[in-house]
Amino acid sequence: MSDEITPELFSHLVELAALELSPEEAEYLRREMNHQLRAIHELASIPIDSDLPVASHGIPYTAAISAGSRPDEWHAFAEIEKLIAQAPETEEGYIVVPEIPHQDLD
Amino acid sequence: MDIIELSAREISQKVKRREISAKEVLEAHLSHIQAADGTSGSIGGGKATEPEKIHCFISLTVDRARKQAGAIDAKIAAGENPGLLAGVPATVKDIFCVEDTASTAASKILANFVAPYTATPVARMEAAGAVVLGKVNLDEFTYGSSSESSAYQPAPRNPWDTDHVPGGSSGGSAAAVAAHEGAISLGTDTAGSIRQPAAFCGVVGMKPTYGRVSRYGLIAFGSSLDCPGPLARDVSDAALMLKVIAGQDSRDATSATIPVSDFVSEMEKSIRGIRIGLSPDYFRITYFDAETGDLQELPLPDEIKSTVTVAAEKLEKLGAVIVDGIPMAHTKYGIPAYFVISRVEAASNLHRYDGVKYGYRTRDEVADLSEMYRKSRGQGFGVQPKLRILMGMYVSAAHYSEQYYNRALRVRSLIRRDFDEVFDSGGKYRINALLTPTTPSTAFRVGGVYGDSVLMQYADQLTVPANHAGIPGISIPAGFDNSSLPIGIQFLGPDFSEDLLLRLGRAYELATDTETWRTRKPAVVINKQSR
Numbered sequence: 032m033s034d035e036i037t038p039e040l041f042s043h044l045v046e047l048a049a050l051e052l053s054p055e056e057a058e059y060l061r062r063e064m065n066h067q068l069r070a071i072h073e074l075a076s077i078p079i080d081s082d083l084p085v086a087s088h089g090i091p092y093t094a095a096i097s098a099g100s101r102p103d104e105w106h107a108f109a110e111i112e113k114l115i116a117q118a119p120e121t122e123e124g125y126i127v128v129p130e131i132p133h134q135d136l137d
Numbered sequence: 138m139d140i141i142e143l144s145a146r147e148i149s150q151k152v153k154r155r156e157i158s159a160k161e162v163l164e165a166h167l168s169h170i171q172a173a174d175g176t177s178g179s180i181g182g183g184k185a186t187e188p189e190k191i192h193c194f195i196s197l198t199v200d201r202a203r204k205q206a207g208a209i210d211a212k213i214a215a216g217e218n219p220g221l222l223a224g225v226p227a228t229v230k231d232i233f234c235v236e237d238t239a240s241t242a243a244s245k246i247l248a249n250f251v252a253p254y255t256a257t258p259v260a261r262m263e264a265a266g267a268v269v270l271g272k273v274n275l276d277e278f279t280y281g282s283s284s285e286s287s288a289y290q291p292a293p294r295n296p297w298d299t300d301h302v303p304g305g306s307s308g309g310s311a312a313a314v315a316a317h318e319g320a321i322s323l324g325t326d327t328a329g330s331i332r333q334p335a336a337f338c339g340v341v342g343m344k345p346t347y348g349r350v351s352r353y354g355l356i357a358f359g360s361s362l363d364c365p366g367p368l369a370r371d372v373s374d375a376a377l378m379l380k381v382i383a384g385q386d387s388r389d390a391t392s393a394t395i396p397v398s399d400f401v402s403e404m405e406k407s408i409r410g411i412r413i414g415l416s417p418d419y420f421r422i423t424y425f426d427a428e429t430g431d432l433q434e435l436p437l438p439d440e441i442k443s444t445v446t447v448a449a450e451k452l453e454k455l456g457a458v459i460v461d462g463i464p465m466a467h468t469k470y471g472i473p474a475y476f477v478i479s480r481v482e483a484a485s486n487l488h489r490y491d492g493v494k495y496g497y498r499t500r501d502e503v504a505d506l507s508e509m510y511r512k513s514r515g516q517g518f519g520v521q522p523k524l525r526i527l528m529g530m531y532v533s534a535a536h537y538s539e540q541y542y543n544r545a546l547r548v549r550s551l552i553r554r555d556f557d558e559v560f561d562s563g564g565k566y567r568i569n570a571l572l573t574p575t576t577p578s579t580a581f582r583v584g585g586v587y588g589d590s591v592l593m594q595y596a597d598q599l600t601v602p603a604n605h606a607g608i609p610g611i612s613i614p615a616g617f618d619n620s621s622l623p624i625g626i627q628f629l630g631p632d633f634s635e636d637l638l639l640r641l642g643r644a645y646e647l648a649t650d651t652e653t654w655r656t657r658k659p660a661v662v663i664n665k666q667s668r
Contacts, residue, residue: 036531048484048526049491049507051515060524063590067528070425070591073432073473074544077551085546086553088361088391089607090347090632096393097348098385113253119498128493130505 036064140165141665145225145320145374146401149266152209152224159209159224163202163268166226170197170270170318173661178274178289180245185291188583189299191661192291193313195231196239197271202226205268212266220266221381228319230310231272232279233259233365234354242356243287244277246490246497246517256354257389258323258365258382265381270319273309279330279358280483280521282596284308285587288519294583295338296659297622301580304334304596310368311338316661321378322368327359328475329575329600331366332612336575336625339614341375341642342368344600346633347607348393350379351386359482362604372613372642376400379635395633403636404643409456411641413628414463414559414568415449422577422598423469425591440618441574448615448626449572451648452641460568463559467551471601472594474552477532477545478605484529487522490514524590553606560631570634570641573599575612575625603629611638613645616654 036044041061045052052060090096108114120127140162143151151157175190176182177197186192212219234240234252241247255263263269274293276286284292284305293309295301296316303312307324311334314322324331326344335342343366350365357363367378383397420442424433436442449459492498492513499512518526532541559566577598586593603610609632612625626645628638649655 041527044527044530048523048530049510049514050518050523050526051511052523056520056523059520059588060527063524064528064531066589066591067476067594071473071476071532071541071545073425074470074477074548075540077467077470077548079544079547079551083547083550085543086549086605087546088347089549089553089605092391096395096633098387098390098392098394101387101390108253110253117250117253117495119492119496126493128506129503129509132505132507 034065035068036061141169141317144371145222145369146377148225148320149221149223153213153219155213159206159268162224162226163206166270166319167199169665172665173316174318176291178287178291180248180288182290187291191294191296191312191316193273193293193309193318195241195243195272195274195289198238198269202268202270205263209266220264221377222262223266225267225321226270226319227262227267228270228273228310228313228322229259230275230307230324232275232325232356233323235259235269238272242278243275243289244519244522245288248497250495254354257351257386261382262323273313273322275309276306276521277519278522279306279325279327280525281305282333282593283587286519286521295580296661297339300582301622302583304337304580306330307368308334311335311340311342314340314368314370316659321374324366324368325355326364326366326604327362327479328604329597331368332575332600332610332627333597335368335612337580337623339623340368340370341372341611341613343375343379343611344603344609345379345383345635346609348391349633349635350382351389351392353386353388357486359479360486361482362479372404372639372646373401376404376639398636400636400639404639406640407456408452408641408644410458412458412460412568413449413452414460414566414571416463416465416571416573418465418468419573419599422595424595437574437577441624444615444624445572445574445626448645452645455644455648460566463566463568463571465555467548467555468602470548471552471605472598474545474548474605475601476594477541478549480525480529481533481542483525487526490517549605552602556606556608569630569637571629573627573629575599575627579618579622579624599627608632609635609638611642613642617657
């Protein structure tokens with residue numbers, strides 16, 4: 032059976048996912064992706080009416096069980112220093128990151 | 138009776154009556170944990186360390202627990218109501234944020250993360266007087282069914298036989314409850330991650346209806362599937378804990394506004410006339426052999442099948458009506474659909490880990506931000522999160538989403554429809570609940586499945602349909618196989634039918650109360666009696 036996830040496609044996905052992998056990890060992950068896709072292909076055998084809706088969640092959300100959207104309001108966090116202290120690198124209250132790459136668009 | 142053998146309800150009653158103090162309860166459990174649990178999981182820890190110990194914990198928060206226990210005793214001394222869980226020692230799966238404690242998701246990428254706030258279900262437990270002992274181990278980001286993928290090793294082991302896994306992903310929770318290291322535990326269930334380890338460890342585990350318990354403060358996996366819920370040694374304790382943690386939360390817009398019943402009194406009602414369905418689709422598993430591409434249908438082991446049918450007979454004697462031959466045709470598509478839906482949601486949720494705002498950042502020299510992202514995520518995530526990120530991105534990509542993601546979401550509608558039809562009070566079957574095995578096997582051996590991500594996922598075949606459909610399910614202990622490993626049975630019911638499921642579980646418990654298997658205890662508990 033040919034692999035749906037070829038080494039080239041796999042490399043593209045790794046780049047998009049912002050991951051750096053060891054060769055052993057890459058081999059394992061590509062193999063498992065192809066195995067899982069073979070199981071996923073079972074879904075193709077199910078007859079599906081064109082009007083069958085998608086279910087993005089299991090239980091129907093109705094006004095009877097849901098509070099609905101809340102107002103889009105911001106709330107101050109009492110201990111800002113506690114949040115900033117979680118950042119791996121900070122300077123004078125700012126979060127520091129390495130050089131941000133720039134790409135000129137045509 | 139030894140303090141560690143008391144149920145949550147007994148502890149709470151004794152503490153309130155001042156027959157025992159919350160501090161005494163806490164110290165008895167800490168002492169037992171010291172003897173039974175062994176080395177806690179750590180980054181770089183050895184997988185094979187102390188194989189006879191249980192290793193439930195990632196972090197024990199002893200000082201915090203002592204303060205909580207002291208506060209409960211002070212409240213009681215002052216004549217105040219200490220709450221429904223007064224002095225009850227509890228553990229929390231380390232996928233929940235608990236303020237000022239390490240909240241790791243069992244991942245290196247969050248190893249240094251200290252939560253700035255507390256998850257709603259944990260806050261509710263603490264407000265009700267529970268004493269949180271610490272955070273228990275799990276599969277990394279909950280991605281697994283054995284707890285072996287944790288970055289914190291040694292991973293938890295099954296208290297009934299430490300050569301076997303406790304299941305997962307709430308393996309630390311189930312093992313801690315089974316080993317009497319805490320009376321109750323807070324877990325999460327995305328495909329079966331409460332019910333499957335509960336079955337493997339011989340404890341009660343409930344996945345509530347989606348939205349019944351707030352997800353605020355839960356480190357997200359599959360946001361449309363994740364359900365926090367209780368693990369306990371009996372149905373009464375699960376009911377008590379669910380009563381405390383359930384209910385609307387303004388911080389989780391998906392939490393339901395439906396009032397919370399008094400599950401503890403509801404569960405004592407009769408089950409006479411309750412229609413319980415048995416489905417042939419839950420007595421076999423369809424397994425896709427990834428190497429050969431063949432679809433294989435396998436019957437469940439006889440021991441598991443007969444445990445369910447014997448349970449049905451017992452419930453029938455109590456007045457329930459057993460309806461056989463319930464068709465649940467799309468059960469077998471639960472795992473393939475889950476392979477798509479959960480991966481898309483996981484990938485989306487994992488993009489936030491970038492080494493900038495919190496969590497792990499690479500110590501390597503980097504040329505720019507992109508390289509910092511790649512190295513931080515590459516070094517911080519284990520292989521299971523990486524697998525889910527890559528799969529999720531692939532099956533939701535514009536080119537493939539119609540073929541994979543949208544199709545899986547339609548199959549999810551079909552799975553939901555199966556349940557709607559059989560629970561329909563005006564329909565052909567009109568059942569109130571389904572009775573099924575919880576798992577296709579009992580606990581497998583440590584290292585027996587890990588690495589084969591397809592086979593591992595199929596451990597959830599009988600539990601995942603409830604997550605797709607959003608409905609509640611409960612796994613309760615129902616005996617042992619011929620290797621002395623626990624077998625669990627599962628009840629599934631319509632939306633917000635937790636009270637009925639608890640009632641059925643309680644009825645089964647009472648019907649089997651005098652059976653000899655009920656007297657069995659894991660070695661770590663028996664050894665405690667002889668220490």
